[in-house]
Amino acid sequence: MIKYNREGDLLFSCAKDHTPNLWYSDSGERIGTYVGHSGAVWACDVSYHSERLLTAAADATVKLWDVQTGEQLFSFPHTGPARSVSFATGDRRFVSVADKFSDRPAAVFVYELANDAAEQRAEPVLTITDHGHEGRITGAYWTPLNKAIMTTGGDGSIKLFDPATGELLESHQVHSGEITNVAFNKSKTLAITSSKDNTAKLLDVETMKVLKVYETDRPVNSAAISPIKEHVVLGGGQEAMSVTTTSGRVGKFEARFFHMVFQEEFGRVKGHFGPINTIAFHPNGKSYASGAEDGYVRLHHFDNDYLKLDVKK
Incomplete structure (x- = not known):
């Protein structure tokens, strides 16, 4: 996955080699790497002011990084390979997705982000396992003003959930095959x-x-x-x-x-x-x-x- 920051001067990339990279978007010069994952990194997202980076990986963690220093600030353990991650508007929360693993179902998680990494909690504030997707969940995103969490599935459907309660609000059959990505x-x-x-x-x-x-x-x-x-x-x-x-x-x-x-x-x-x-x-x-x-x-x-x-x- 590749991700530009809001201003567009930075480009983040993550791949199957376990190490997300940061590049200058105009020249392609590499600025640095974020070392710490032990599995393929499937997704990343950067905060509004390009201060923090979130990465989701097959090692069943989502990690929070300091963009400038490359320091790992926190690691959020998941129930299976982490497939998707997205900052909420305001950067106070994020949503992530874990694949089905062993007897643990595919799930959507919402986490609160502390201002100080020393006070960060590892437990999600919301877990959605009764999501209704057949097969795996391929992504989770925030709708405008964080009104809903939008999930996409291997079944071609899009579902909207209440971010406070996890209640299913809407379901739409958009594609006849797996939805691979959503961009706004x-x-x-x-x-x-x-x-x-x-x-x-x-x-x-x-x-x-x-x-x-x-x-x-x-x-x-x-x-x-x-x-x-x-x-x-x-x-x-x-x-x-x-x-x-x-x-x-x-x-x-x-x-x-x-x-x-x-x-x-x-x-x-x-x-x-x-x-x-x-x-x-x-x-x-x-x-x-x-x-x-x-x-x-x-x-x-x-x-x-x-x-x-x-x-x-």
Whole structure:
């Protein structure tokens, strides 16, 4: 997974090599690493002021880090491999997901974050095990103003829960395959979901209504909404286990650009030699980053032709 901070000068990456990295987003120079996990790191999130980093890993922990020093501030033990993590607005809480492990079910957890790491408690303030997802929970996110916790599942559904009580508020069947990721626009009024059913869908966050559908011929692992144009970008490819790394064309590993409103594809960017697992626009919209199964994060700066592009029907 890759994650820009709010200003866009920093890019965080986490992968199957146990060590999250921090990079300068303009040059790609590595600033440092966060050493402490003993399993693949599936997800990360950074606080509003880029002071703290959360990482979720297969070693069944979520860890809290000091962004600047790389110091591990706290480790939150989970009931199984930690799949997803997300700061609440205000950075006083976070939500995380643990996979099913042994006789312990897949679960969603909410934790309070103390201002002082010395006073931090390891116990969650809310645990949701009766979530209704068939199979695993693939992600958990906060809706605007922390009104609800939004979860995505391997069953293609999205569910909304009350963050105080854990009560199920709404359930929506959005995809016919596993939802791999959700990304929001800047105001969190729109969300784009990516799925193994070969589509990405644009949703109204308030109503969870599907507004647009972007269709491809391969599983979509990640998608993002441009902050400056009516564009979305999709990344994916064949399942990692069924491809070789000899040809980027055969496996169809390009990033694909669609017009957000007209749903038409207008461009592709090659480069990776494995399925794209994660993709994100820079907050200024003038570049984007992608991370793939080939172990590389690629930074792409748009040229003037793209920045001047004005697609009209």
